[in-house]
Amino acid sequence: MSEIRSADHHTASATPFGAIEGTHWIETLNDGSPVLIRPLRPEDRQRETAFIKRLSEQACRFRFLGKLKEASPALLDQLMDVDQRSRMAFVALAHDNGELRMVGVSRYGASGDEKQCECAVTVADDWRQRGLAVLLMRRLIDIARKNGFHTMFSIDAAENEPMRELAGYLGFQRRLDPDDGTQVIHTLDL
Template sequence: MTAPTTQPPSTETTPPLLTGEHWIETLNDGSHVLVRPIRPEDRERESHFIERLSPASRHFRFLGEIREANPALLDQLINVDYKKSMAFVALVHDNGELREVGVSRYSASGDDQHCECAVTVADDWQHRGLGVALMRHLIEVARHNGFRQMFSIDAASNEPMRDLAKYLGFDRKRDPQDAAQVIHTLDL
């Protein structure tokens, strides 16, 4: 796979909150992950992350069956502008390489007041508090960028997302257009 030609955004368009920043998060079990904004050079890492997810985790993330991310989907996932769209990745060292073990993202939805969010954690990194850490950073940046509400459309059967959303203070209601889905909303 070739590297994308997109260059990282200049610091003129990147909010000061994000310029060159990364965090080391200590999770509930004492393990550590590096969290930072996603970059174009994460394209292959993002592809491998999706491929390693269990079928159930991929289904919950994409609300459908997907085995691997096609180039157009990878473009959409990697190319963020740090204002209307944002993504954070969680990385760990695994056999001498950085491996993506989680990602949270939002994208503006129609207007600049609402954004849709998603969070995915690798199956072997779930139940450690990583989803909470990733979402807290995402919520902070969405507020900083002027969004008033964040929402997520999820499978009604996605219990981990239900529990995470409840923990973070999201409201939950059935999707009026699809009884198999729910909508979680958080006023920012």
């Protein structure tokens, strides 16, 4: 039985910090598509690699603020390094031609004084405009609050219209990056 079909909605589990109240959630997107959302696991490394390879050039530029042809082993190590407290990631998985494919990911990493965290969200090009980024970010915002962060922020390309819309919808404030006029900083008080 596949992971997405066998998942129970809001399954309870214990974590080192007790912050995650479930191990996975089945969510229905705006178009009726089901997705499994759960914390990133070490065994997701291959899915993460395939996810990044499938992203369009623009999606990679928006996510990594530059060109990226392929994720290096060092970048993958960084992306896979989560501890469910200071570094957290949620993945969205969906069935695609008989395989469970990563179609979205949201993540944060503690920044500076452990009261702030920097976040990012990426959705596969063919899964956009369905509400997935909102679901992934709401999970991320909730766990960041539970883990004691006071502020969440992201640094984005000023031309990234989808992120501007998402950030505005979720209540983030937007300002120009004082160090780089091609970027903006979205900030949310938690």
